[in-house]
Amino acid sequence: xxxxxxxxxxxxxxxxxxxxxxxxxxxxxxxxxxxxxxxxxxxxxxxxxxxxxxxxxxxxxxxxxxxxxxxxxxxxxxxxxxxxxxxxxxxxxxxxxxxxxxxxxxxxxxxxxxxxxxxxxxxxxxxxxxxxxxxxxxxxxxxxxxxxxxxxxxxxxxxxxxxxxxxxxxxxxxxxxxxxxxxxxxxxxxxxxxxxxxxxxxxxxxxxxxxx
Numbered sequence: 001x002x003x004x005x006x007x008x009x010x011x012x013x014x015x016x017x018x019x020x021x022x023x024x025x026x027x028x029x030x031x032x033x034x035x036x037x038x039x040x041x042x043x044x045x046x047x048x049x050x051x052x053x054x055x056x057x058x059x060x061x062x063x064x065x066x067x068x069x070x071x072x073x074x075x076x077x078x079x080x081x082x083x084x085x086x087x088x089x090x091x092x093x094x095x096x097x098x099x100x101x102x103x104x105x106x107x108x109x110x111x112x113x114x115x116x117x118x119x120x121x122x123x124x125x126x127x128x129x130x131x132x133x134x135x136x137x138x139x140x141x142x143x144x145x146x147x148x149x150x151x152x153x154x155x156x157x158x159x160x161x162x163x164x165x166x167x168x169x170x171x172x173x174x175x176x177x178x179x180x181x182x183x184x185x186x187x188x189x190x191x192x193x194x195x196x197x198x199x200x201x202x203x204x205x206x207x208x209x210x211x212x
Contacts, residue, residue, distance in 0.1 A: 016188075017137070017140035020189050021139075025133030026133075030067070039054065053187045053190075056184045056188070070181035072179070089132040089169065090130050090131055091162075092104075092105045101127065105130065112153065116153070132169060139157065139162070162193065167186075
């Protein structure tokens with residue numbers, strides 16, 4: 001008899017990380033009513049801050065004007081290096097001194113990816129593996145694994161890496177974009193990161209806590 005896989009991290013964590021990955025890699029995402037209701041149910045166990053940030057995020061895409069601004073902000077500020085508008089979505093631009101692509105922090109990220117056998121491949125719009133969208137996709141992958149090793153790597157990646165630069169990146173983005181979607185997206189990600197830190201703190205106090 002094959003034993004059922006035990007989920008260490010809740011399903012909502014996978015979807016949160018995947019949403020953030022796609023929004024930074026491919027552009028803003030919209031949800032129909034049924035999908036919004038599904039997200040509402042999935043986020044019921046998250047903190048009030050996460051739920052509030054999610055509501056602000058969905059509100060930021062209401063109406064054609066907001067949608068067009070979000071798409072424009074993605075193309076000009078995240079995807080294409082438009083002079084005066086581009087905010088580099090790469091960790092080494094915020095963690096390393098001097099701020100360069102493929103700095104020491106980038107190679108550390110590659111080492112973390114290698115721990116679960118992932119290989120990064122360059123694409124037209126992503127030139128280094130520490131792109132914020134790729135990192136959120138990595139967290140989605142880790143959140144879907146059930147081993148204690150993956151859980152610990154997930155904790156380390158959040159605490160020692162993404163939480164150290166994602167808020168700084170969002171602060172720069174907030175001062176550049178014209179619409180409210182990407183600031184709201186950043187607030188959602190930051191609220192989720194903080195909720196994860198609270199969960200890990202409780203787990204250290206209570207080893208029987210299995211919520212991710």
